Structure formats: structure tokens, C-alpha cells
Amino acid sequence: MRLPKFEYFEPETLEEALRLLAEWRERVCVLAGGTDVLVKMRNGRLKPGAVIALERISSLNGIGFDLRKGLTIGAGAKLSDVTSHPDILRYYPAIARAARVMANVQVRNMGTIGGNLCNAAPSAENAPPLMALGAVVTAASLEEERRITLDDFFRGPGLTAMKPEEIMTSIFVPTPPANSGASYQRISARCGVDIAAVSVGAMIMIEDTVCREVRIALGAVAPVPMRALSAEAFLKEKVWSEEFLREAARISADESRPISDVRASLEFRKQMVAVMTQRALEEAYGRAIKR
Amino acid sequence: MKHHINFKVNGDDYSLAVDPWRTLNEVIREDLNLTGTKLGCGTGDCGACTVLLDGRSVSSCLTLAVSVNGKSVMTVEGLAPSGEELHPIQEALIQTGGIQCGFCTAGMEMSALNLLNQTLSPSETEIKSALSGNLCRCTGYNQIVEAISMAADKMRDNAAEKEEQ
Ligand SMILES: Cc1cc2nc3c(=O)[nH]c(=O)nc-3n(C[C@H](O)[C@H](O)[C@H](O)COP(=O)(O)OP(=O)(O)OC[C@H]3O[C@@H](n4cnc5c(N)ncnc54)[C@H](O)[C@@H]3O)c2cc1C
Ligand code: FES
Ligand code: FES
Numbered sequence: 056m057r058l059p060k061f062e063y064f065e066p067e068t069l070e071e072a073l074r075l076l077a078e079w080r081e082r083v084c085v086l087a088g089g090t091d092v093l094v095k096m097r098n099g100r101l102k103p104g105a106v107i108a109l110e111r112i113s114s115l116n117g118i119g120f121d122l123r124k125g126l127t128i129g130a131g132a133k134l135s136d137v138t139s140h141p142d143i144l145r146y147y148p149a150i151a152r153a154a155r156v157m158a159n160v161q162v163r164n165m166g167t168i169g170g171n172l173c174n175a176a177p178s179a180e181n182a183p184p185l186m187a188l189g190a191v192v193t194a195a196s197l198e199e200e201r202r203i204t205l206d207d208f209f210r211g212p213g214l215t216a217m218k219p220e221e222i223m224t225s226i227f228v229p230t231p232p233a234n235s236g237a238s239y240q241r242i243s244a245r246c247g248v249d250i251a252a253v254s255v256g257a258m259i260m261i262e263d264t265v266c267r268e269v270r271i272a273l274g275a276v277a278p279v280p281m282r283a284l285s286a287e288a289f290l291k292e293k294v295w296s297e298e299f300l301r302e303a304a305r306i307s308a309d310e311s312r313p314i315s316d317v318r319a320s321l322e323f324r325k326q327m328v329a330v331m332t333q334r335a336l337e338e339a340y341g342r343a344i345k346r
Numbered sequence: 347m348k349h350h351i352n353f354k355v356n357g358d359d360y361s362l363a364v365d366p367w368r369t370l371n372e373v374i375r376e377d378l379n380l381t382g383t384k385l386g387c388g389t390g391d392c393g394a395c396t397v398l399l400d401g402r403s404v405s406s407c408l409t410l411a412v413s414v415n416g417k418s419v420m421t422v423e424g425l426a427p428s429g430e431e432l433h434p435i436q437e438a439l440i441q442t443g444g445i446q447c448g449f450c451t452a453g454m455e456m457s458a459l460n461l462l463n464q465t466l467s468p469s470e471t472e473i474k475s476a477l478s479g480n481l482c483r484c485t486g487y488n489q490i491v492e493a494i495s496m497a498a499d500k501m502r503d504n505a506a507e508k509e510e511q
Contacts, residue, residue, distance in 0.1 A: 056388065063349060063366030063412055086410075093369075093408045094389045106366070108413055135402070159479025160457060162390055164402040165409070 062105040087170035125230045130169025130223040149184040149237040182280035183256030184239040186272035190228045194221040209279035235260035236342025238335040252319040253327040257335035261343045276313040283307040304333040351415040356424030371406035382422035393480030396453040403460035422452035434500040438493035446484035458494045466502040
């Protein structure tokens with residue numbers, strides 16, 4: 056089946072893209088890597104009057120790291136660039152892993168991290184580790200530039216806190232605190248190539264065996280990627296132990312709100328939330344005490 | 347409105363006017379008559395349409411032709427430009443029996459090339475994950491994995507020979 060007809064723009068600056076967006080409003084669709092957009096157009100779920108391709112706006116595509124501040128990933132950075140970036144591999148292995156285990160080589164060579172977040176699938180692969188690490192995204196419109204924490208970003212399947220006239224420019228992730236570690240775990244029916252049935256991102260900071268900071272984010276088990284706030288509250292200020300770890304994993308499963316669908320049943324998802332939460336916390340702990 | 351694009355395919359320059367809604371897969375197959383690249387699912391799942399774009403493997407079914415303006419594409423036809431002497435990946439696939447109906451083959455070869463451009467000593471796991479976006483309904487994959495490992499050895503030997511000279 057052919058794609059529906061549309062007009063096409065390929066601006067080279069953000070300003071130009073934002074002007075086009077303001078002009079065309081809801082009849083336009085922003086295109087990054089196209090791995091969600093073209094699939095939707097092909098199966099008739101999306102029929103835009105015009106498409107604004109962001110790829111040539113070079114200011115959106117970079118990745119920069121400053122040890123004192125943190126990591127800034129351009130919304131248009133390709134997933135394959137995220138997985139191979141030396142600073143991301145070294146300081147943010149959980150982010151590198153999420154981008155590496157998703158989809159397949161071709162999709163990672165085309166798809167962008169910003170596209171993954173803006174598409175706002177409940178299973179959006181990059182969301183849990185970024186949420187666990189306290190990421191903040193920047194959205195620009197002709198009027199202003201504003202920052203939105205990832206915790207406030209997702210509003211429902213396919214819905215975000217961004218306005219139609221905004222473009223996501225970058226994702227900022229603070230430098231992880233000393234003595235902290237993070238992890239990303241996922242499970243799906245056929246290892247990597249298909250969408251995650253359950254995924255968990257976790258970050259913990261350990262001081263003298265006490266969990267001073269804990270952040271757990273769950274993917275694909277609610278209408279939006281969500282924090283496991285009760286599990287976090289339970290672990291916080293506790294001395295690290297196997298028993299508390301298992302209890303935190305159980306609480307995390309309890310507060311998840313999965314549905315049954317083609318990928319997994321509700322009951323299986325709940326059990327897997329516990330397993331993935333435990334694995335993520337264990338790996339994060341191992342990394343925290345090494346650093 | 348048609349857009350004018352200039353791009354390279356297998357080293358040759360092309361200049362054409364394309365409708366923006368046409369995919370790179372359509373333009374390669376229908377306008378350039380390079381039908382080695384296949385169309386399977388059209389939604390990024392099967393890998394039959396894989397080509398290299400500026401050296402990286404992409405699905406041509408999910409790439410708009412207008413977006414390749416100024417870029418360089420390599421299709422399966424570029425693997426054996428003379429049409430006679432085959433690429434080591436192709437020879438190995440024949441030797442191991444990694445080709446049956448052949449529908450997946452062009453895509454498999456481009457994904458294999460994408461991998462071997464990065465490393466000539468891939469592990470079995472690396473080969474398998476490099477092929478995770480390419481489906482084959484016939485062979486059961488083992489012969490394909492074996493072929494890529496064989497091709498890597500051959501290409502490593504060739505590279506070493508060249509160095510000696
Ligand atoms: C075969 C296949 C397998 C896949 N597997 C996975 C998987 O395992 N896990 C997973 O999470 N996803 C998966 N996906 C989905 C998809 O590849 C990812 O979500 C990808 O990151 C989307 O990025 P993109 O650049 O291609 O987005 P696009 O398709 O270009 O855009 C996606 C959405 O975001 C909007 N958008 C993009 N960039 C911006 C911006 N800067 N500002 C505002 N809006 C923007 C677009 O308008 C659109 O609504 C898969 C897709 C395919 C085809
Ligand atoms: S035809 Fe492009 S991936 Fe199947
Ligand atoms: S040889 Fe038939 S699909 Fe692979």
C-alpha cells in the first residue's frame with residue numbers, strides 16, 4: 056500500500072520549522088526518523104496535509120556531556136548514536152541499554168530518541184531509564200522555550216504535555232550522583248525485536264549501605280510510563296537487604312496497572328514487574344557500590 | 347508538488363523529480379529499476395527492503411525518497427557491481443545453503459555488510475543481533491549466520507593479504 060499524499064518541508068533551522076508548524080497547525084505532522092510516523096501513515100491511521108522533516112536541523116541532532124552538569128541529547132539524535140556514545144556508555148549505561156535492546160538495527164539507525172518520547176507509547180523504551188535518572192525535556196515554540204520533567208511529560212497513550220505548536224529540542228539528564236547506579240530491564244515475547252511487555256528503569260544512591268535515593272520507573276504496565284512511588288518510598292532510607300529488595304519488587308508489581316493484550320496477560324505482567332524491578336535494583340545496586 | 351533530488355546509488359549519480367510521499371523503496375525499484383531490493387511488510391518488520399544510506403543500514407520502505415537528497419545509497423546491486431564476480435557474503439551464502447527462495451537475501455546481505463563494515467571478527471551473538479531486523483521464512487537462519495561468519499573470515503584474510511602487499 057502506498058502512503059497518502061502530503062506536502063513536504065525540510066527546514067534547516069528550528070525557527071523555520073516552528074514557523075511552518077504555526078502556519079499549518081493540526082494539519083501538519085513533524086517527522087524525525089519516521090519509524091512510527093510512516094507506519095501509521097501506511098496503515099491509514101495518520102493522514103497529514105503536510106510533513107515537516109526535522110532531520111536537516113543540525114542543532115537538534117547532537118549529544119553533549121559535561122561532567123559537572125549532565126548529558127544533553129538532541130531530540131533528533133539517532134538511537135544508534137545514543138547506544139554508541141562513549142560518555143553515555145560510561146556514565147549512563149541504562150540509557151545506552153534501553154536504546155540498544157529496542158527494535159532492530161535498521162530502526163535504530165533511523166529512529167530518534169525524541170521521536171520515541173513524543174510518540175508516547177506506554178511501552179516507549181527510552182522513558183523508564185530517563186525517568187529514573189530525572190530527565191527533563193526542552194520544548195520550543197515561536198513564543199518560548201520551556202522545560203518539562205519527564206515525570207510530567209506523558210499524559211496518555213500517544214499524548215504528551217507538549218502543545219501542537221511545540222517541537223522537542225533536547226533531553227537533559229543530570230550527572231548521576233556519586234555512589235549511585237542505574238539499570239534498565241525489559242522482557243518481551245521474542246527477545247529484542249518486539250515491543251517490551253514490561254520494562255523497568257531504576258536508579259539508586261547508596262551511602263553506608265543505606266538507600267538514600269531511589270527512583271523506579273515502569274514501562275508498558277499503565278497508560279503512560281509511570282513511577283513506582285510506593286516502592287520507592289518503601290526502600291528509601293532502608294539498609295540494603297535481600298528481604299527489602301524483594302518487598303520493594305512486590306510493592307512495585309502491586310502499584311502497576313497493566314492490561315492484558317496480545318503481548319502478555321495482566322497476571323503475567325504483574326509478576327514480571329516484580330522480577331524486572333528486582334533485577335533492575337540489583338544491577339543498579341551493583342553499579343552504585345562500584346562507583 | 348514534486349521535489350527535485352540528487353543522490354548517489356551504488357556510486358552513480360541520479361537526479362530526479364519525486365513526489366514527497368513516495369518511499370525510497372518505490373523509487374529504487376520503479377524509477378531506477380533496481381529490483382534486487384525487495385518489499386515485504388512495508389512497516390519496518392521484515393528487513394527485505396534494507397539498503398545502506400550513507401553507510402548505515404535502513405529500511406527503504408520507511409524512508410521517504412525526498413529525504414535522501416544529497417545522500418549516498420547502496421543497494422544489493424552494488425555488492426557485485428560487475429554482475430559476475432560475487433561479494434564474499436554472497437559466495438558464502440551460496441556455499442552454506444543460506445539462500446532458498448531468496449526473497450530475504452538482498453536484505454540479509456545488506457545487514458551483513460552493515461555489520462562487517464564495523465567488525466570483521468563478529469561473534470555469533472553479534473551476527474544474530476545484526477540480523478534481528480531481517481526475517482527469513484525458509485532457511486531457519488543457521489546457514490545464514492554461518493555464511494556471515496565465513497564471509498568475515500574471508501574478508502579478514504583478504505584485508506591481511508592486501509596489507510602484506
Ligand atoms: C520494526 C519496528 C520495531 C520497533 N520496536 C520498538 C521497540 O522495541 N521499542 C520502542 O519503544 N519502540 C519501537 N518502535 C517504534 C519506533 O521505532 C520508536 O518509537 C522510535 O524511537 C521513533 O522515533 P522516530 O524518530 O522514528 O519518530 P517519528 O516516527 O519520526 O515520530 C514519532 C512521533 O513523534 C513526533 N516527533 C518526533 N520528533 C519530534 C520532536 N522533536 N518534537 C515534537 N514531536 C516529534 C512525531 O510527530 C510523531 O508523532 C519500533 C518501530 C518499528 C518500525
Ligand atoms: S519491507 Fe521494509 S522492513 Fe519489510
Ligand atoms: S530464503 Fe526464503 S525467506 Fe529467506
